[in-house]
Amino acid sequence: MNEQKHRVVVLGASxxxxxxxxxxxxxxxxxxxxxxxxxxxxxxxxAEVLVGDATDVHFxxxxxxxxxxxxxxxxxxxxxxxTSALALYGALEAVRGARTGAASVSRDLPLVIHxxxxxxxxxxxxxxxxxxxxTDGLDGYARGKVAAEKILTAWPQTVIFRPGCIVGPGSPQxxxxxxxxxxxxRLGDLGELGDGWSNIIDVQDVVQTLLAVIEQADSVRQPAxxxxxxxxxPTWNDYFIxxxxxxxxxxxxxxxxxxxxxxxxxxSLPLKVIEKAAFRLNLKPFQSWYAITPSLLRLWQRRLRLDxxxxxxxxxxxxxxxxxxxxxAAAPNRKDA
Amino acid sequence: MFIDAxxxxxxSFCADVVIVGGGAAGISLALSLLDTPLSVLLIxxxxxxxxxxxxxxxxxxxxxxxxxxxLDTYRQRRWGGSTTIWGGRCMPLDPIDFEHRAxxxxxxxxxGHEDVLPYxxxxxxxxxxxxxxxxxxxxxxxxxxxxxxxxxxxAFTHTQLERFSCPTDFGKRYHHLFExxxxxxxxxxxxxxxxxxxxxxxxxxxxxxxxxxxxxLRVKGSQFxxxxxxxxxxxxxxxxxxxxxxxxxxxxxxxxxFYMCHLAGTIGRISFKPGVEVWHGYDVAPEGVYCRRRFxxxxxxxxxxxxxxxxxxxxxxxxxxxxxxxxxxxxxxxxKYFISYEYGKRLESLGGVKLASYFRHLLNVxxxxxxxxxxxxxxxxxxxxxxxxxxxxxxRSRAQQYSLDFHAEQLPNFHSRVTLADERDALGMRRLxxxxxxxxQDVKTVDVALALFKNExxxxxxxxxxxxxxxxxxxxxxxxxxxxxxxxxxxxxVGPADSVVDANCRLHExxxxxxxxxxxxxxxxxxxPTLTIVALALRLGEHLKQQCAxxxxxxAR
Numbered sequence: 001m002n003e004q005k006h007r008v009v010v011l012g013a014s015x016x017x018x019x020x021x022x023x024x025x026x027x028x029x030x031x032x033x034x035x036x037x038x039x040x041x042x043x044x045x046x047a048e049v050l051v052g053d054a055t056d057v058h059f060x061x062x063x064x065x066x067x068x069x070x071x072x073x074x075x076x077x078x079x080x081x082x083t084s085a086l087a088l089y090g091a092l093e094a095v096r097g098a099r100t101g102a103a104s105v106s107r108d109l110p111l112v113i114h115x116x117x118x119x120x121x122x123x124x125x126x127x128x129x130x131x132x133x134x135t136d137g138l139d140g141y142a143r144g145k146v147a148a149e150k151i152l153t154a155w156p157q158t159v160i161f162r163p164g165c166i167v168g169p170g171s172p173q174x175x176x177x178x179x180x181x182x183x184x185x186r187l188g189d190l191g192e193l194g195d196g197w198s199n200i201i202d203v204q205d206v207v208q209t210l211l212a213v214i215e216q217a218d219s220v221r222q223p224a225x226x227x228x229x230x231x232x233x234p235t236w237n238d239y240f241i242x243x244x245x246x247x248x249x250x251x252x253x254x255x256x257x258x259x260x261x262x263x264x265x266x267x268s269l270p271l272k273v274i275e276k277a278a279f280r281l282n283l284k285p286f287q288s289w290y291a292i293t294p295s296l297l298r299l300w301q302r303r304l305r306l307d308x309x310x311x312x313x314x315x316x317x318x319x320x321x322x323x324x325x326x327x328x329a330a331a332p333n334r335k336d337a
Numbered sequence: 338m339f340i341d342a343x344x345x346x347x348x349s350f351c352a353d354v355v356i357v358g359g360g361a362a363g364i365s366l367a368l369s370l371l372d373t374p375l376s377v378l379l380i381x382x383x384x385x386x387x388x389x390x391x392x393x394x395x396x397x398x399x400x401x402x403x404x405x406x407x408l409d410t411y412r413q414r415r416w417g418g419s420t421t422i423w424g425g426r427c428m429p430l431d432p433i434d435f436e437h438r439a440x441x442x443x444x445x446x447x448x449g450h451e452d453v454l455p456y457x458x459x460x461x462x463x464x465x466x467x468x469x470x471x472x473x474x475x476x477x478x479x480x481x482x483x484x485x486x487x488x489x490x491x492a493f494t495h496t497q498l499e500r501f502s503c504p505t506d507f508g509k510r511y512h513h514l515f516e517x518x519x520x521x522x523x524x525x526x527x528x529x530x531x532x533x534x535x536x537x538x539x540x541x542x543x544x545x546x547x548x549x550x551x552x553x554l555r556v557k558g559s560q561f562x563x564x565x566x567x568x569x570x571x572x573x574x575x576x577x578x579x580x581x582x583x584x585x586x587x588x589x590x591x592x593x594x595f596y597m598c599h600l601a602g603t604i605g606r607i608s609f610k611p612g613v614e615v616w617h618g619y620d621v622a623p624e625g626v627y628c629r630r631r632f633x634x635x636x637x638x639x640x641x642x643x644x645x646x647x648x649x650x651x652x653x654x655x656x657x658x659x660x661x662x663x664x665x666x667x668x669x670x671x672x673k674y675f676i677s678y679e680y681g682k683r684l685e686s687l688g689g690v691k692l693a694s695y696f697r698h699l700l701n702v703x704x705x706x707x708x709x710x711x712x713x714x715x716x717x718x719x720x721x722x723x724x725x726x727x728x729x730x731x732x733r734s735r736a737q738q739y740s741l742d743f744h745a746e747q748l749p750n751f752h753s754r755v756t757l758a759d760e761r762d763a764l765g766m767r768r769l770x771x772x773x774x775x776x777x778q779d780v781k782t783v784d785v786a787l788a789l790f791k792n793e794x795x796x797x798x799x800x801x802x803x804x805x806x807x808x809x810x811x812x813x814x815x816x817x818x819x820x821x822x823x824x825x826x827x828x829x830x831v832g833p834a835d836s837v838v839d840a841n842c843r844l845h846e847x848x849x850x851x852x853x854x855x856x857x858x859x860x861x862x863x864x865x866p867t868l869t870i871v872a873l874a875l876r877l878g879e880h881l882k883q884q885c886a887x888x889x890x891x892x893a894r
Contacts, residue, residue, distance in 0.1 A: 125517060126372055126519060127372055188625065189465075189624070189625060189725075191465075191510065191724060192510055192511075192512075192513050195513070195514065238462070241467075241624050241625075244623075245623045245624060250623035250624075250625075251621045251622065251623055251624070251625040252623065252624050252625040253625060254503070254625055254723070254724040254725040255724075256724045301513075303372075303514070303517060305372070
């Protein structure tokens, strides 16, 4: 272990964003990446791997003991998100106690970079900046994210990201799934049902922003929150059309509302069952038969636009939309998938 | 948010920007102001559905009914305006349309093509016409179907595309955005009857708005936009006295003058030689949008020959000539009385069917049943039931025979005019009189272009193009002024001596009153106007946002 390097501990390193973060950290000369994963077979180039449960305070305390930065990418159910945030906070307090009592009292406490979600804004519409109050009456996932934010903002050195939809090569939710639906001609130009703002952001821009925050870690003295989306993110319709053209799923089909109603009200449940079974049983031909759920359709109509002007301070060079579409449409390589 | 003026209890409204008219221009402008700090009130005379009493407010007089359709046709006074019935053809204006053309009077814009160009991509999106790319070869790099095989155009280009909207009914399509909006309010069933001006008649203070049930509402605002269509804007301006006493913005007697449509017609018989391949149908762009190529007269030729802009497409043979032996064409002719006025007018103008022809058309129908069934199946699947509709009747000619469908620019004519009639409508406003006129130069445009086209086809030994040059004027006016395109009546220019509005579409005479729509076009181009109407509305939206920001900054200082 190189003593000069700052340790960056990544919780949830096996996920889609986590893998990209780990790959980027491996290229940073001044940072030592540490992956925390539940998966015993998790391997990351040029990184230490700690296998364990991120809801276990003792395990986490040991994991972040020497950390300069902790990146929290834990997702899942409401309970998983909340309990992992509680465990992380407990571990941070334990580390604070240990460092206060030790000779290294002057060392900075770890910076926490927590990935929340735009889901915390609930059904709110319009241009939303980070000062917008979090809403009640959310679904389980969003409730978990709100709870985690509340827990972790008690830690002074915290940066919270509220990302929109993270796309990129192999992004399971917003690239692979959408391309499959476009190729099946079940998705396309949705007309008024696709007028919502996508708030997409390329995973490489997520990573660039994260690195910029780490670079400015010393300046974080109180919790800060940032919406995370590309500044000129298209509407869902424009994203679907552009992605379909880039993926050569053409000509793009105009999907009538009645067809979408059938998808969401009749086919969605059985397809969801097939989708889950196909992944569990590794039945590849059925894995791409994704369900279009009512909540997806609601999202595609939602006129919430993340105000990202606060990100200007990080001077990230955003990937142009055309490039984002090209990357998202590309078949993922093994590293991305 | 939508409010019905007939039933609401609120009698006065106030907004930063007040838009009158909920058609292509008004809705596009309001959309450009959505989610901004500005409060916007859009006033629409009609409701979401057609209402004969509201539509009757459009009635007026036509000096020569053979030359111009009745004023309550081709226009829709309802939410969505005439986009509720449009055909969806989209194409931008050409650079030459903005240029000063010395060979024709009054052909000059105070802005250039480059000033409108930045707004076309967004306009294309609003019209749902796909990417702003009108070049066939880059949209369809792998498509090998030639428009006419072995054709090497000299005077024409044949790689320009026209794109087709769904066609998008702006009212229906964008209704939900206004319903959810926090800053734009739409007031339905509200008719502007009076602009209230300051003592100097140079600043609009407010509007008087009436419902057909007799209720009056007041509207205050900072900026006002008339987005009511090329004819109605004349009615509103001339029904006001204005500073000159002869109509608002009309001190120099220019409001309602230079009224242009397009000159369109179908002419001749083009018989292609054996072996010449022809594709006159639609192609589908990657975004799923129907596109079609056409022959466009090159700008260099327009300059050299001193003629206006011109485009043409291959068309099915003359429908009233039963020799085409095509069942569906005969069926259309025999069933013309069942087709709506706007789309059946061309068939109407062919007159009655003679008895001998009638039987031959019937014979065509009975002997080409499979062709009719195939056509109707395609029509039902791709048009009636489709969200994105197949744009028009395309019939391939088994005999390789076509006619030529042309669409030509009408040059500005000082004497082509819209004025007030004496009769008044249900709200007490004087109705319109339209005296549409064209120039000999307009006939020359079509004459020259057809001769050049014939020359090219025949010199390259591709086809025989038979038409009688003596019939050109009759053919191009057979249907009268091309319906639905009402252009130039409040033209844009550098000063009040030559125009009604300035380069920002603001009345020269009034410092906070704007016009959105094709009324401001100083020239008509070959292009259907909707796409440019939308682009200019978006440009006006930018200007209004800037004006309001400047005012706020001014106050802060």
